[in-house]
Amino acid sequence: MYKKINMSIYLKGFKILGYNYKKIELINYRMSDTINIYKSVSHINKTNSIFNEICENLEELVEKFGSVEIETLELVNRITKYKKILLTDAKIEYLRKLIVPILEEKKTKLIKRYIKKDEISEEEEEKYEKKIKIKDIERKDEGLKRNTTYEDMEKYINMIENVRDSPDKDWWDNEDTEHIIIHDIINNVNIELGIWKSENGSRYLYNKQLNLVGEVQNWIDRENKVPSEFKSSDGVVMNFEIVLPYDCYLIYEHGRMFHELTPKVYYAYEYNEDVGIINTSEITY
Secondary structure, rough: OOOOOOOOHHHHOOOOOOOOHHHHHHHHHHHHHHHHHHHHHHHHHHHHHHHHEEEEEEHHHHHHHHOOOOOOHHHHHHHHHOOOOOOEEEEEEEHHHHHHHHHHHHHHHHHHHHHHHHHHHHHHHHHHHHHHHHHHHHHHHOOOOOOOOOHHHHHHHHOOOOOOOOOOOOOOOOOOEEEEEEOOOOOOOOEEEEEEOOOOOOEEEEOOOOOOEEEEEOOOOOOOOOOOHHHHOEEEEEEOOOOOEEEEEEOOOOHHOOOOOOOOOOEOEEEEEEEEEEOOOOOOO
């Protein structure tokens, strides 16, 4: 067996005529660096191969390690630990997006399996489906308050069921979408909301996460503080220059789990005895 010789040391000890040992040292270093690069490329290829295998068998892995209640990130962690692989944030997010529809299908199968007309009442079926909706809100909405109770969620579900249509995911950034900022002076909170006009003409307030938090109403002078020349015959305070009522904005009690606003009516305008109708500090357009 031949003994392995470090050529750079050997050439330092014996200056061989016609050779520049420093140059040979440089060549030796570059070869070592090339070997390290080769190892890195090999590792990346192996990781990509395992990742592709996970994607191809994702349904089986979800069935093995997941449940309808599990968070998608926790499920990804279980799978990667089982496969003994570390993934980039981009690959983790990609897996999470693939997992969501698989879990949704799993929920549907569970409902069909355990909720049958001949086994339980319609009331129990509705209650179970409501629990599934609540789990969806908990999983999808990062802005949900931690102290939100099940009763809060149930009231919110009951409220949104009365709204037949709702905005899609591209609505918030649409250039035609009207936005307002509500200023809650009591809690020192400013929140931007979008105005969604439903099919029946009603206007609702949604946050960026598409959670229903309130509605747009006509300003009605129920306490008779505004002179009649500023109102219609039924008490609606009017902007007679454009022949339209002034708006006000009701924030629902049941939407508080998504924001810090005080549930009440916020007014963009108010009546001043000396000036007439003026802007308030509660609303910014």
